[in-house]
Amino acid sequence: MINTEAPDLSSSPFSRPAxxxxxxxxxxxxxxxxAKFAGVTPQTIAAWAEKHKIGRVIQRKLVISRIALQALLEDEQEILSAYLSGDRESPNVRxxxxxLGIELPASQIAAAE
Incomplete structure (x- = not known):
């Protein structure tokens, strides 16, 4: 069951989700x-992107983060909030x-060690 509440970004040092x-x-x-991955329509993904901040527009196209989408689908609010605040170092985010088989840039890995 997907949590319908938007993540709390009030403690984020960023003015926008990371x-x-x-x-x-x-x-x-x-x-x-x-949408295909999540088993929903592209319109649902767009709504989730707006409400849960799981994507952003790049070159006039909506692009979704696999990390944020997976955290949302698994109802991992702690991971989603950490990810959206810019955390790429905590154990759960890593x-x-x-x-998901996504390699973090070397600078992110070095910062976590």
């Missing part, structure tokens, strides 16, 4: 691919990258 920042090509999904 979704797909840094941009990692293997993490990005088109809205159509994200584990999500590993589970």
């Amino acid at each position: 979704v797909l920042r840094p941009y990692i090509p293997g993490e990005a999904l088109s809205s159509r691919s994200a 584990l999500m990258y590993t589970r």
Whole structure:
């Protein structure tokens, strides 16, 4: 069951969610691919992107984070909130990258060690 509440970003040092920042090509999904992956329509993905901040517009196209989408689908609000606040270092966020086979940039890995 997907949590219908938007993540709390009030403690975030960012003025906007840190979704797909840094941009990692293997993490990005088109809205159509994200919809197919999640078993919903592209319109639902667009609504989730707006409400839960799981994507952003890049070159006039909505791009969805696989990390954020997976956290949303698994109702992992702690991971989603951490990810959206820019956290790429905590064990649970790093584990999500590993589970999805997405390699973090070396600078992110070095910062976590």
